[in-house]
Amino acid sequence: MRNYRYLLFYISTIAIAVAAIWLIVARGAHLQAGKGIPLLAGNKPAAGKLFAEVFQENARAPLAVLLMQITTILLAGRLMGRLFRKMKQPAVIGEMAAGILLGASFLGHYLPGVSQFLFPPQSLGTLNLLSQVGLVLFMFMVGLELDMSLLKGKTNTAVVISHASIVAPFTLGVGLAYYTYRQFAPQGVQFLSYALFVGISMSITAFPVLARIIHERGLTKSRLGTVAITCAAADDVTAWCILAMVIAIVKAGSLWSVLYTLLLSALYVLLMLKVVKPLLAGKSRKFGGLYPPASLLGTYLIVLIASAFLTDAIGIHALFGAFMAGIVMPADMRFRNFFIEKIESVALFLLLPLFFVATGLRTQVGLLDTGYLWFLCFLIIAVAVIAKLGVSTFAARFTGETWKDSLQIGALMNTRGLTELVVLNIGYDLGVITPQIFTILVLMALTTTLMTGPLLDLINRVFKKENTAER
Numbered sequence: 001m002r003n004y005r006y007l008l009f010y011i012s013t014i015a016i017a018v019a020a021i022w023l024i025v026a027r028g029a030h031l032q033a034g035k036g037i038p039l040l041a042g043n044k045p046a047a048g049k050l051f052a053e054v055f056q057e058n059a060r061a062p063l064a065v066l067l068m069q070i071t072t073i074l075l076a077g078r079l080m081g082r083l084f085r086k087m088k089q090p091a092v093i094g095e096m097a098a099g100i101l102l103g104a105s106f107l108g109h110y111l112p113g114v115s116q117f118l119f120p121p122q123s124l125g126t127l128n129l130l131s132q133v134g135l136v137l138f139m140f141m142v143g144l145e146l147d148m149s150l151l152k153g154k155t156n157t158a159v160v161i162s163h164a165s166i167v168a169p170f171t172l173g174v175g176l177a178y179y180t181y182r183q184f185a186p187q188g189v190q191f192l193s194y195a196l197f198v199g200i201s202m203s204i205t206a207f208p209v210l211a212r213i214i215h216e217r218g219l220t221k222s223r224l225g226t227v228a229i230t231c232a233a234a235d236d237v238t239a240w241c242i243l244a245m246v247i248a249i250v251k252a253g254s255l256w257s258v259l260y261t262l263l264l265s266a267l268y269v270l271l272m273l274k275v276v277k278p279l280l281a282g283k284s285r286k287f288g289g290l291y292p293p294a295s296l297l298g299t300y301l302i303v304l305i306a307s308a309f310l311t312d313a314i315g316i317h318a319l320f321g322a323f324m325a326g327i328v329m330p331a332d333m334r335f336r337n338f339f340i341e342k343i344e345s346v347a348l349f350l351l352l353p354l355f356f357v358a359t360g361l362r363t364q365v366g367l368l369d370t371g372y373l374w375f376l377c378f379l380i381i382a383v384a385v386i387a388k389l390g391v392s393t394f395a396a397r398f399t400g401e402t403w404k405d406s407l408q409i410g411a412l413m414n415t416r417g418l419t420e421l422v423v424l425n426i427g428y429d430l431g432v433i434t435p436q437i438f439t440i441l442v443l444m445a446l447t448t449t450l451m452t453g454p455l456l457d458l459i460n461r462v463f464k465k466e467n468t469a470e471r
Helices: 002-032 047-059 062-086 091-102 112-118 121-145 155-184 191-202 207-216 223-252 255-285 294-314 318-327 333-362 371-398 403-413 417-429 435-470
Strands: none
Touching (some): 062 091, 062 112, 091 207, 091 333, 091 417, 121 207, 121 318, 121 333, 121 417, 155 223, 155 371, 155 403, 155 435, 191 223, 191 417, 207 223, 207 403, 223 318, 223 403, 255 294, 294 333, 403 435
């Protein structure tokens, strides 16, 4: 009985409220006089047409377009990631491939109407900004994952291999720039700027992708995995420092401006290492064995954003500031893993796929429309592989590694992956490289990353057969 009373009370309340609102709205319609509102008399629009117009208007609103783009990108990234995992490749390569498929090379070429609907030109600014935020968080994570203690005791081996794997490709990249500058460099770009960017793009190793490959293959605790991670860590630090100098040279223009930028950069690094790092370490020690509170995460994020802003204002790009912010965080890996867990889901699974698509929209394989351009593409890939894989292998062998481990280290150091795309986008944004060279170098990044898994399997098979024959 009590339940019926409650139901009756509920229905009565709703009915009285609806009746009251209807009366107020009906009387309020008379108050519209003098407000410039036309009266609908006789010629009312059809309900279906009105709904279609409203739906179309809502669907093309900036927020709706952005949400539709994010949904499409995440779905494509997940599908391609699963496909590449089945092919025994890292999921990140599938996400990179999804970005190119959604870009001008495939969707824009074969289904231009769909591409125009999903990625209208006026919406790309917001998409690029979001992808840049994702990159800032990603570079912060790279700095966090970079355990500097790895370099202790292995400095000589790591430095010899990593620096050899940077110097040789950089030199050959500058040589390639000499032969391609006249035909492919943008108007108004100095040879030095163009050559330095081609050189640095040839010498990058993707530390995050390399670390994931080692983890997926169960090599984390092995000697090979430790040496490869150490070399990649030394490579990462060196390459980002060189990139910061290259950006300073490109942006500054004159010699005095370059010196001023480099001086400010040196002061910034000293500030981060000598002031910010001890302060953050002191804060983390207060909590002992406890997990840091959410308020401390907010403090560290402020340090990240301020660091990225400073480096961008100095003229060496916000990503270097994010990377340095990750390096100066407390050395306790428990703290670092805590922050990685907090940021990873947003950075890697939501914002970073937007960067892949932003890169895909810039990559236009159709621009390589002559045999000479494809020859140039294959030549650059061959030079990149020989310089990185070959020199890393011989450097590792020189330091006392076996031929098997040396070849595997060379194959791992040849992985360029996501980090290469970051560098290429910086060069593209600065106007140092043309869309054609950008596309060629993106294809080089994908090819060298795809090679890593099959090359490791091939090396293992070859040496397994040799060991069996010897036995």
